[in-house]
Amino acid sequence: MAAPRRPRQRGVKLSDVAAVAGVSLSTASKVLSGTTERISEETRIRVREAAARLDFRPNALAQSFALGRSDTIGVLTYRAASTFTGPVLVGVVLELGANRQAALVYDEDILGRRQITESIRRLQARQIDGLIVVGDGHEHLSPSITHEFQVPVTYAFAASESPEDVVFLPDNFEAGRIATRHLIERGRTRIAHITADSTAISVQLREKGMLAELAAAGLQQAAPTRYGAWSQAWGAEATEGLLASGVPVDAIFCGNDHMALGALDVLRRRGVRVPEDIAIVGVDNWEGIVIDQGIRRLTTVDMELQKLGRLAARDVMSGERSVGEQRVAPTLIVGPSS
Amino acid sequence: MAAPRRPRQRGVKLSDVAAVAGVSLSTASKVLSGTTERISEETRIRVREAAARLDFRPNALAQSFALGRSDTIGVLTYRAASTFTGPVLVGVVLELGANRQAALVYDEDILGRRQITESIRRLQARQIDGLIVVGDGHEHLSPSITHEFQVPVTYAFAASESPEDVVFLPDNFEAGRIATRHLIERGRTRIAHITADSTAISVQLREKGMLAELAAAGLQQAAPTRYGAWSQAWGAEATEGLLASGVPVDAIFCGNDHMALGALDVLRRRGVRVPEDIAIVGVDNWEGIVIDQGIRRLTTVDMELQKLGRLAARDVMSGERSVGEQRVAPTLIVGPSS
DNA sequence: CTGAAAGCGCTTACAG
DNA sequence: CTGAAAGCGCTTACAG
Numbered sequence: 001m002a003a004p005r006r007p008r009q010r011g012v013k014l015s016d017v018a019a020v021a022g023v024s025l026s027t028a029s030k031v032l033s034g035t036t037e038r039i040s041e042e043t044r045i046r047v048r049e050a051a052a053r054l055d056f057r058p059n060a061l062a063q064s065f066a067l068g069r070s071d072t073i074g075v076l077t078y079r080a081a082s083t084f085t086g087p088v089l090v091g092v093v094l095e096l097g098a099n100r101q102a103a104l105v106y107d108e109d110i111l112g113r114r115q116i117t118e119s120i121r122r123l124q125a126r127q128i129d130g131l132i133v134v135g136d137g138h139e140h141l142s143p144s145i146t147h148e149f150q151v152p153v154t155y156a157f158a159a160s161e162s163p164e165d166v167v168f169l170p171d172n173f174e175a176g177r178i179a180t181r182h183l184i185e186r187g188r189t190r191i192a193h194i195t196a197d198s199t200a201i202s203v204q205l206r207e208k209g210m211l212a213e214l215a216a217a218g219l220q221q222a223a224p225t226r227y228g229a230w231s232q233a234w235g236a237e238a239t240e241g242l243l244a245s246g247v248p249v250d251a252i253f254c255g256n257d258h259m260a261l262g263a264l265d266v267l268r269r270r271g272v273r274v275p276e277d278i279a280i281v282g283v284d285n286w287e288g289i290v291i292d293q294g295i296r297r298l299t300t301v302d303m304e305l306q307k308l309g310r311l312a313a314r315d316v317m318s319g320e321r322s323v324g325e326q327r328v329a330p331t332l333i334v335g336p337s338s
Numbered sequence: 339m340a341a342p343r344r345p346r347q348r349g350v351k352l353s354d355v356a357a358v359a360g361v362s363l364s365t366a367s368k369v370l371s372g373t374t375e376r377i378s379e380e381t382r383i384r385v386r387e388a389a390a391r392l393d394f395r396p397n398a399l400a401q402s403f404a405l406g407r408s409d410t411i412g413v414l415t416y417r418a419a420s421t422f423t424g425p426v427l428v429g430v431v432l433e434l435g436a437n438r439q440a441a442l443v444y445d446e447d448i449l450g451r452r453q454i455t456e457s458i459r460r461l462q463a464r465q466i467d468g469l470i471v472v473g474d475g476h477e478h479l480s481p482s483i484t485h486e487f488q489v490p491v492t493y494a495f496a497a498s499e500s501p502e503d504v505v506f507l508p509d510n511f512e513a514g515r516i517a518t519r520h521l522i523e524r525g526r527t528r529i530a531h532i533t534a535d536s537t538a539i540s541v542q543l544r545e546k547g548m549l550a551e552l553a554a555a556g557l558q559q560a561a562p563t564r565y566g567a568w569s570q571a572w573g574a575e576a577t578e579g580l581l582a583s584g585v586p587v588d589a590i591f592c593g594n595d596h597m598a599l600g601a602l603d604v605l606r607r608r609g610v611r612v613p614e615d616i617a618i619v620g621v622d623n624w625e626g627i628v629i630d631q632g633i634r635r636l637t638t639v640d641m642e643l644q645k646l647g648r649l650a651a652r653d654v655m656s657g658e659r660s661v662g663e664q665r666v667a668p669t670l671i672v673g674p675s676s
Numbered sequence: 677c678t679g680a681a682a683g684c685g686c687t688t689a690c691a692g
Numbered sequence: 693c694t695g696a697a698a699g700c701g702c703t704t705a706c707a708g
Contacts, residue, residue: 013701013702014701014702015701015702023678023679024678024679024680025679025680025701025702025703026678026679026680026681026703026704027677027678027679029702029703029704030678030703030704033702033703035703035704038677039677039678040677040678043677043678057459057462057463058463058701058702059463059465059700059701059702060408060463060464060465061399061402061403061406061408061465061700061701061702062403062684062700062701062702062703063701063702063703064399064402064403064702065399065400065402065403065684065685065686065700065701065702066683066684066701066702066703066704067684067702067703068399068684070398070399071464072410072440075431075435077432080428080432081428081432081644083625086424086425086428087424089428089431090418090419090424090427090428093413093427093431093441093443094415094418094419094443094445096443097413097442097443097444097445098444098445100442100460100464101442102410102440102441102442102464103431103440103441103442103443104435104438104439104440104441105431105432105434105435105441106435106436107432107435107436121395122438124395125395125396125397125398126398126409126438126440127397127398127399231630231632231633232630233630233633257626258626258630286626287421287626288595288596288624288625288626288627289626289627292569292570292571292596294569295569295571306419351685351686352685352686352687353685353686361694361695362694362695362696363685363686363687363695363696364687364688364694364695364696364697365693365694365695367686367687367688368687368688368694371686371687373687373688375693376693377693377694378693378694381693381694396685396686397684397685397686399684399685399686400684400685400686400687400700401685401686401687402686403684403685403686403700403701403702404685404686404687404688404699404700405686405687405700406700
């Protein structure tokens with residue numbers, strides 16, 4: 001980039017304020033920085049008035065330099081443009097901005113240590129006040145780079161190798177629970193589960209959550225879990241299979257919204273009433289699936305990824321940080337399918 | 339926030355490098371900043387070696403302060419969390435980061451001038467090197483705030499009130515053109531158009547693009563444009579109507595993917611082969627509609643919003659900026675529906 | 677309660 | 693070709 005040196009924006013500086021207020025630079029600084037040092041009320045007022053009159057705004061660059069803090073948080077992302085990472089990143093930068101922190105975002109192949117080392121060096125040189133590592137969910141373990149930094153490091157939507165790290169992850173177990181609880185509350189007792197491949201951690205957790213909630217209500221699955229893919233096609237196929245099996249079912253908890261839409265489609269076509277005969281719940285609150293021109297068509301569980309980003313950002317900026325894995329609670333969003 | 343003053347990270351500084359290299363601070367600085375000033379090759383090497391040996395990394399805070407540049411770009415968003423703005427923002431922050439620029443993001447109600455004034459003041463105080471205003475597309479005119487800043491201001495996905503501003507917008511006209519051209523190239527001659535309400539600017543532009551391309555090929559619309567809503571339901575309804583009208587049609591250009599999916603559904607159900615009998619093209623490349631578990635089901639036009647964000651970011655960082663409205667070319671993505 | 681002075685770590689005219 | 697010195701605009705011990 002090599003941004004050209006810009007003629008310095010000759011604005012009002014603190015020394016101008018001090019001069020107008022008739023006090024010293026240090027006194028002016030103390031008043032405006034809101035220090036607790038005792039300064040006469042009269043002086044305080046004079047300085048504040050001068051500052052207001054001159055429309056003084058402290059040069060953030062000088063402040064940063066003097067204080068050794070950058071008001072910038074590093075963000076290391078792994079495939080930031082991908083489906084689920086985007087909302088996390090948006091949450092991160094918005095929350096940082098709301099607290100006047102800039103975000104320095106490096107999108108790297110976190111697993112390729114080579115490049116990441118260079119990014120780490122650059123982030124350190126930038127004197128970042130904290131770092132947020134944004135991963136891509138449960139499926140990959142991110143290497144822990146916490147020890148590379150003197151500043152707080154928080155992992156968002158990333159599972160770190162180290163249990164000592166501050167990690168924010170969506171609560172997939174809870175997602176399974178609240179979906180199931182909702183169905184039970186609606187009087188459903190014969191609940192089936194259609195989901196993606198059983199090797200995915202999120203699949204396992206959502207299923208466990210469902211089972212826990214069923215057990216708590218003294219219920220069992222209406223049919224064995226059907227594992228497949230995250231697709232609408234699979235949702236449709238699995239639903240066909242379920243109907244064909246003849247097992248009575250009054251609700252289907254689907255691993256995501258795509259499957260739920262596939263299920264909805266099949267049921268409608270077969271003349272099964274939704275939700276009267278069979279209720280459906282999906283997961284993701286995936287706009288474009290779940291909403292059609294402002295009209296919601298599915299009950300779903302929102303994993304609150306943007307909020308997750310916000311929480312991680314808040315954490316890295318805060319003094320009291322809590323070590324370990326933080327599970328971000330998902331939200332049930334009730335639509336016409338349940 | 340009031341970040342606590344951190345004990346300064348006592349790292350290696352330039353004066354250390356100078357001492358080890360046996361040269362003055364200024365000489366060391368000149369060598370490492372890559373100045374063009376003539377300095378003996380021998381000295382250059384000595385300094386570089388010392389820097390490498392000590393693992394010297396210039397303190398970015400001090401550099402910023404000395405140079406009067408923050409390496410931070412302000413980003414003023416309007417409803418950043420909304421559907422289409424998210425990708426633009428992601429593009430912006432990734433492109434900035436790739437060029438070592440931090441993003442200071444303020445999400446405000448741009449139309450409410452009150453708050454925005456405060457944001458402008460803060461951004462100025464932060465000595466941002468440039469500003470990107472991210473809007474929500476064609477439908478609202480953003481007030482021009484360019485004159486409030488001494489630094490470059492670029493509008494991304496926002497129509498500014500001032501024609502002097504640098505504005506990046508998706509090219510909806512071109513979207514209509516490439517969709518239509520594609521259908522024509524596939525031998526279609528009886529092309530119909532289903533879209534949202536005619537008051538939306540993007541609707542108008544896409545339709546005009548289609549008409550221009552039809553005209554260029556000596557064709558006319560197979561049927562009058564059907565205006566409705568951005569929904570799958572409308573796509574289905576309009577398609578039913580089209581079929582019922584009895585007008586022969588061999589392609590439908592849909593205003594977005596939702597409508598296209600609705601159309602696809604109806605045609606399939608009616609036993610109409612897609613694309614053999616009727617081809618379909620949507621717009622948005624909206625994941626979750628267009629792709630089902632990695633399998634594409636629709637031909638569509640990607641409006642390249644993330645790229646738009648990247649281009650705007652590149653623009654604001656660059657020396658040669660081009661005034662006026664920049665149209666970002668959309669991309670045709672061919673799927674099985676055409 | 678107030679102020680003079682040092683310091684944060686660079687860059688860059690300017691003099692040699 | 694090299695270096696001493698001033699300067700960027702704040703904050704904060706420290707002395708009064």
